[in-house]
Amino acid sequence: MEEIEKINEENTTETCEKKKKCNCNLCRWIVDGVLAVAVIVLYILYFCCPKTTHHTPSQNVVSTEPRSGEIIYINIDSVNANYELVDILTKDIEAEMSKQEAVFQNRQSALERKYNQFQQNYQSGVLTQIQIENAQQQLMQESENLKADYERVMGDLEARQAAALKQIADSVIIATKRINAERNASFIFSYQYGGQLLDADPSKDITNELLDILNEPFKSKKK
Numbered sequence: 001m002e003e004i005e006k007i008n009e010e011n012t013t014e015t016c017e018k019k020k021k022c023n024c025n026l027c028r029w030i031v032d033g034v035l036a037v038a039v040i041v042l043y044i045l046y047f048c049c050p051k052t053t054h055h056t057p058s059q060n061v062v063s064t065e066p067r068s069g070e071i072i073y074i075n076i077d078s079v080n081a082n083y084e085l086v087d088i089l090t091k092d093i094e095a096e097m098s099k100q101e102a103v104f105q106n107r108q109s110a111l112e113r114k115y116n117q118f119q120q121n122y123q124s125g126v127l128t129q130i131q132i133e134n135a136q137q138q139l140m141q142e143s144e145n146l147k148a149d150y151e152r153v154m155g156d157l158e159a160r161q162a163a164a165l166k167q168i169a170d171s172v173i174i175a176t177k178r179i180n181a182e183r184n185a186s187f188i189f190s191y192q193y194g195g196q197l198l199d200a201d202p203s204k205d206i207t208n209e210l211l212d213i214l215n216e217p218f219k220s221k222k223k
Helices: 002-038 040-047 076-082 084-124 129-183 207-222
Strands: 071-075 187-191
Touching (some): 071 076, 076 084, 076 187, 076 207, 084 129, 084 207, 129 207
Parallel strands (some): 071 187
8 A cells, every 4th residue: 555655645745846847947948948039149240241261270271252341230130020930839838738738638637547446456455465565567657657757758849849840940031141152241139129239230130131131931831
């Protein structure tokens, strides 16, 4: 009986931990989504600006394509708010998260009902010793399976989130690269509320041009 009580305590604790983990994962993913787009500028500075040929100590190569000296920037908050792919991927993952939360809550509730029924049967003395041992083993196995399935599903969702963030980052890099092919800017910065850049020349903001390129495929689909 002590083993069964232990299972109940573990299930109750795991339920609370799972709910917290679901909520923490969801909040962390949303924050990570914003941060991931914010750090895109680090990639942009490398991939999008005209490159100076790198050289080793045995080489002394000077870039044959001088930069214009222009500094331009993108508003990361606007990209997050207006890039349709961000909205699509975020809603998709949030919907799947809600679905899985419901699935595991139902499974947890079913396991608790089985435990409560077993406890009633045990206390009423209608079970043989073999039936008690079999029920204990079954409850423990179902509890372990539930935990393993939860970890697997959460791992899959985290992998999907990582792939989504990479897809967004890659698309922004490609679009910015197209813009800078004509601008030939020396530096491309990000502009984000609460960030280090407190003010900037609006004429150097390429966010709208970037969003036009990013959202172009989605406009054609709406038609």
